[in-house]
Amino acid sequence: MAKLKSLLKIEGTLDGMTFYKKADGQYYVRTKGGVKKERILNDPSFARTRENNSEFAEVAKSGKQFRRALVGALTNVKDRTKTTRLSSNLFKVKNYDTTSGRGERKVSIGIQEAEAKVQLVGFDFNKNAPLDTVLLQNYVINTTSKEISLGDFIPNIMLANPKGATHVKMSAYHANYDFTSFESELVASNVETLAIDSTSSNITFSFTTPASGTGVELFLLKIEFLQELNGDLYQLNNGTFNALKLVSMV
Known part of the structure; x- marks a missing residue:
């Protein structure tokens, strides 16, 4: 890869050479190369x-x-x-x-x-809001009764609340997923929307009809932060601070 020093600031491809600008503001040029597809497929x-x-x-x-x-x-x-x-x-x-x-x-x-x-249990779907840094309290997963529970949950103590959040929306998901056939079923639990204050609650997420099917059984826990404005609740910063974690797989 060569660095372009001339006064010409070209971007694109010309005579087999590609001209491009990098993040540092400099212009670079490289020639077309590499191994042909046919060789990779047959050699x-x-x-x-x-x-x-x-x-x-x-x-x-x-x-x-x-x-x-x-x-x-x-x-x-x-x-x-x-x-x-x-x-x-x-x-x-x-x-x-x-x-x-x-x-x-x-x-x-x-x-x-x-x-x-x-390798999958504990996966956070938002690396900017890992569940364990958002929810500062242990939770209990009962894979037999298909429930996730939190006892004595106090929002303004047990949550790392982002600036501007007035409410929290919490839910869980139960799924069956077959990695072979890709068949799946996803079921949502009851949703708990709470003001971020000092009120204590015992919360249990359950499923009216748990997911059915073959393959692996999954449990996920989700936390969303909301902001109240004129009596209505809105997602805070388009979900940037929301957490979703795969908490169990059996």
Whole structure:
């Protein structure tokens, strides 16, 4: 890669050379290169590359389908990095597939191992608002009764409230997700909307009809911050401070 020192400030491609401007304000130029696609697909020396590409595609597909299954929970949770972060964790899950050959390892097989589930449990869908830094209180998950509970919850003590927040909206989700067929069901719990004050409450999130299906069973906990204006509640800063965490997988 070369640095352009002339007075010409060109951006784009010209005669096989690409001119572009970096964040430092300087202009750079590089020539077109790389290995041809046909060689990567057929040359024996690129066998490992093909294997890696196949597994990357497997992880990307699994991540896309997993996010789609949880789209109802992801509403108002803003983080542009969640896709790449989730893919990184799913890549680790794929590595627990010890029965398939190179290039054929699958997330759906790896997730069957308890150690693989650990790679996803605790995943925060908003890295800017990890649940454990927002909710300053322990919660209890009962996977038998399908409930998540918080005792003696006092909003202005047990929450790290962002500036401007007047209320908190709390909910949970129960899901069944099959990493093989991508079939899923997502069910929302009761929603608790509380003023951020010193009032103490015992909160239990439950599901009128829990999710059904095959695959893994998921529990998620969500916290959204709201601001009251003229009697109406609005999302604070478009969900920047909202937390959503995968708290259990069985």
